[in-house]
Amino acid sequence: MKKLILTTAALAVTAGFAMADTVRLGTEGAYAPWNFVNDAGEIDGFERELGDELCKRASLDCTWVKNDWDSIIPNLVSGNYDAIIAGMSITAERDEVIDFTQAYTPPDPSSYVAMSADVNPETAVVAAQAATIQAAFVANNGWTLIEFASPEETVAAVKNGEADAVLADKSFLDTMVGQDGLVMLERMEAIGGGVGMGIRESDGELRAKFDTAIQSMKDDGTLNTLIAKWEVSSQW
Known part of the structure; x- marks a missing residue:
């Protein structure tokens, strides 16, 4: 359940739905x-x-x-x-x-995946998908954040050492645990x-x-x- 943070000040409604249409x-x-x-x-x-x-x-x-x-x-x-x-x-x-x-x-809890169970998100470089509540959570806490356009890129950043951990929905990260040594941290965040x-x-x-x-x-x-x-x- 990713959570988009809107940056557009205003969006005009330009199209409506007709019930007869697909x-x-x-x-x-x-x-x-x-x-x-x-x-x-x-x-x-x-x-x-x-x-x-x-x-x-x-x-x-x-x-x-x-x-x-x-x-x-x-x-x-x-x-x-x-x-x-x-x-x-x-x-x-x-x-x-x-x-x-x-x-x-x-609500789905947000979790962390890293290459080591000893990673502390508060002092680590945390990857998150851009325009999500997870990214906003890391930034608002004053931690080190690195953002990516897609969820796959956040995980790749941890695998290649660009980031220490990724914060995302637990259900998504469950599918990543075990890949190339990725582990789930015990810490979870209740956001969204x-x-x-x-x-x-x-x-x-x-x-x-x-x-x-x-x-x-x-x-x-x-x-x-x-x-x-x-x-x-x-x-x-």
């Missing part, structure tokens, strides 16, 4: 197990399966659009797709620009909120449809089953 779901496709591109070149992961089920329950015809993380909100606002489903935490800052559905996962779908502020009807679908999956237990299958967070 709903385009925007995701990063680079944050396993939340979302990734599989060997067949298709969007896969927890959010692909979740999004398809939500669209089915909402009686919506949906397609998927891959978009880089750093422009994922601006491209929603400008109309390149109709909803974001990309491990995005619900924050007050983002809510000033877009709307959110109710959360579909609880639950993860929801981002919707343009003008698309209240679409948000309501997804809210209803998310709630139905919570009520019948299928959302917890999906969370457990992909091990993305704690359950409801």
